[in-house]
């Protein structure tokens with residue numbers, strides 16, 4: 001892809017809407033029900049205003065943060081998203097290469113349209129996490145864990161908010177051929193497990209050589225249970241508003257979860273993060289890092305690996321400028337006092 005890549009993040013979304021078939025776009029962009037939470041995931045970050053301090057020496061700025069005890073160049077992680085060959089023939093491999101080139105972590109959905117072994121081989125230089133479910137057949141889960149270990153994936157991201165599939169009105173009639181999940185095809189057909197509980201999480205933590213991050217929590221009480229089960233981290237997430245409409249947006253849910261966790265494990269957040277300034281707000285509210293979903297699919301759709309890399313770089317550029325203008329030199333040291341309820345949201 002040699003055409004000029006977009007200059008802004010919204011332009012990526014517009015270009016993706018032009019290049020993606022209608023059915024695929026509806027599946028990617030859509031969410032549950034009336035999409036109230038989908039909209040509020042974005043707006044909840046916009047409802048926060050930033051306090052800027054001036055005439056601080058910001059000539060040296062540091063975007064690095066610690067994630068699972070490892071210093072990373074910046075806080076951007078690609079969220080697990082199914083079937084990435086629908087966005088671009090390069091699929092998961094291109095996405096992983098792209099985010100790796102930008103210094104970010106790639107989370108591979110277990111519903112991937114390419115096999116984890118191939119992603120591991122062809123994006124060997126990218127720090128990769130493997131997304132998994134507790135499947136009705138626990139042996140499938142175990143085999144995915146083995147595969148993650150074999151492929152050098154460094155953590156497991158366990159989806160907790162999908163006992164059943166959400167009902168997504170926008171994509172219900174979407175016509176597109178599902179690429180299947182070659183990553184699961186050589187295992188028994190994966191299906192969701194409505195009977196999963198925290199006991200399963202504790203068992204997974206005990207048996208897994210990799211740290212387990214529990215994704216899809218909104219309540220402080222669940223964060224506590226995740227810690228009791230031995231999770232190394234949690235993701236405050238509503239699955240991109242795809243599971244149930246009118247659950248809390250993630251910016252609204254984050255502060256109480258951070259308070260409950262009190263630094264005991266890593267707290268990550270995703271949902272509606274569309275600007276570098278949203279990352280500032282997430283970190284200020286106590287997140288250690290952020291996962292970004294749809295915008296990186298738009299990058300993949302528009303420009304393959306290069307598009308993903310460029311999209312991440314746009315976030316980082318915005319993050320860096322935001323820090324400088326706010327008078328802050330370190331992303332890791334952002335304080336809650338830098339955000340306040342915006343007067344325009346009253």
Ligand SMILES: Cc1cc2nc3c(=O)[nH]c(=O)nc-3n(C[C@H](O)[C@H](O)[C@H](O)COP(=O)(O)O)c2cc1C
Nearest residue numbers: 028079080081082109159239240270271272293294
């Ligand atoms: C097309 C698509 C597929 C997704 N597939 C998965 C998945 O397989 N597992 C999962 O835990 N979350 C999945 N998600 C949710 C994302 O991991 C993430 O929580 C969400 O997209 C973040 O919100 P954002 O898109 O507003 O950034 C998917 C999201 C999208 C848009």
Ligand SMILES: CC(C)CC(=O)C(=O)O
Nearest residue numbers: 081082111162165239242
């Ligand atoms: C294959 C699906 C279960 C992937 C998913 O979680 C989603 O589309 O939100």
